[in-house]
Amino acid sequence: MEYFYSFNKYLKDLFGCRVQRIPLNANFTCPNRLDGKPGCIYCYQGSSYKEKSLDLKEQLEKGILFAKKKYKAKKFLAYFQAYTNTFDKVENLKKKYDIIKLFPDIVGLIIGTRPDCINEEILKLINSYTDDYLVWIEYGLQSPYFETLKWMNRGHYFSDFLKALFLTKLKFPKIKVCTHVILGFPGENKEKMLETAKILSNLPIDGIKIHPLHILKGTPLAKIYEEKKFPILSLEEYADIVTDFISYLPQNVVIQRVTGEAPEDLLIAPKWCSFKEKMKVINTINDFFKKKNLYQGKNYSGTKHLFDNIKIS
Numbered sequence: 148m149e150y151f152y153s154f155n156k157y158l159k160d161l162f163g164c165r166v167q168r169i170p171l172n173a174n175f176t177c178p179n180r181l182d183g184k185p186g187c188i189y190c191y192q193g194s195s196y197k198e199k200s201l202d203l204k205e206q207l208e209k210g211i212l213f214a215k216k217k218y219k220a221k222k223f224l225a226y227f228q229a230y231t232n233t234f235d236k237v238e239n240l241k242k243k244y245d246i247i248k249l250f251p252d253i254v255g256l257i258i259g260t261r262p263d264c265i266n267e268e269i270l271k272l273i274n275s276y277t278d279d280y281l282v283w284i285e286y287g288l289q290s291p292y293f294e295t296l297k298w299m300n301r302g303h304y305f306s307d308f309l310k311a312l313f314l315t316k317l318k319f320p321k322i323k324v325c326t327h328v329i330l331g332f333p334g335e336n337k338e339k340m341l342e343t344a345k346i347l348s349n350l351p352i353d354g355i356k357i358h359p360l361h362i363l364k365g366t367p368l369a370k371i372y373e374e375k376k377f378p379i380l381s382l383e384e385y386a387d388i389v390t391d392f393i394s395y396l397p398q399n400v401v402i403q404r405v406t407g408e409a410p411e412d413l414l415i416a417p418k419w420c421s422f423k424e425k426m427k428v429i430n431t432i433n434d435f436f437k438k439k440n441l442y443q444g445k446n447y448s449g450t451k452h453l454f455d456n457i458k459i460s
C-alpha cells in the first residue's frame with residue numbers, strides 16, 4: 148500500500164514511464180554565504196554532494212547515462228540543486244537553464260532556491276519554460292518559526308516564504324511550488340512540528356520535501372553540537388512524527404522526500420541518516436504508517452487554499 152503521494156507516482160501518472168531527477172551543480176553561490184556570512188548552520192556545499200568539476204552538459208550526460216542504467220529511466224528532469232539557483236542576473240540564469248534544450252529526453256526543470264531570492268523578472272523567465280516543460284521551483288523554508296529560523300541563521304523569515312509563494316502561485320500558476328522542511332530542530336517539540344504541517348496544509352503548495360535534522364562535519368552546526376550536545380531524533384521518533392506530519396497534508400500535495408541522507412564519512416549524527424540506512428528508514432516509516440493506521444490526508448482539516456479567490460491583475 149502507498150501511504151502518500153510520492154514524486155515517482157506523480158511523474159509516472161504524468162509521463163507514463165520512470166522519470167528521474169538529475170541533480171546539478173551549476174556553480175551558483177548563495178547570498179547567505181557571501182561577505183563573510185556563515186550561511187545556514189547546517190549547510191554543507193549548498194546541500195549538494197555533487198562536485199562542480201564537470202560543466203552542466205557533462206553533468207547531464209553523465210547523470211542521464213547513470214539513471215538509464217540504474218533506474219531504467221526514460222525521461223529526465225534537470226534539477227538545479229546546489230546553492231541558490233536564482234542568484235544571478237536573468238541573462239546568466241537563462242544561459243544555464245537553456246542547457247535543457249540540448250537534451251530531447253529532458254521533460255522538466257526543477258530550480259532550488261531561497262524564498263528571498265526571487266522576483267517577478269526571474270519568475271517570468273522560469274515561467275517561459277512551462278509551455279514545453281514541467282517546471283517546479285523549490286523554496287527552502289525549513290521551519291515557519293521565527294526563533295528556529297534565527298537559530299539556524301537562515302537569513303529570511305516565514306513572511307519571505309509567503310511572499311514568494313503567493314507571487315508565484317498568483318502570477319505564474321503554471322509553476323509548481325515545492326517547499327523544504329526540516330524536522331527535529333532543538334526548541335521544536337512534536338506539537339510544534341505538527342503545527343507546521345497544519346500551517347502548510349492551508350497554503351497553495353504543490354509539493355514538499357521533509358528531512359530530519361542531521362549534522363555534517365565542517366558545518367557551524369557540528370561545532371554547536373560538539374560544544375553542547377542537544378537531543379537528536381531517534382529513527383523511531385522521526386518515523387512517528389513524519390507519519391503524523393504527512394497525515395495533516397492534503398492528498399494532492401506531492402511528497403517528494405520523507406527523509407534525508409548523507410555520506411557516512413561526513414555524518415556526525417544521527418547515524419541512521421547515512422546513505423546505507425535509507426531503505427531501513429523508508430521501511431520504518433512505512434511500518435509506522437501501518438501500525439498507526441495513518442495515510443496522507445487522514446487528519447487534513449479540509450481548509451486548503453483559503454486564498455484561491457485572491458487575484459492579482
Ligand code: SF4
Binds near residue numbers: 193
Ligand atoms: S540557503 Fe542553502 S546554500 Fe545558502 S546557506 Fe542556506 S543551505 Fe546553504
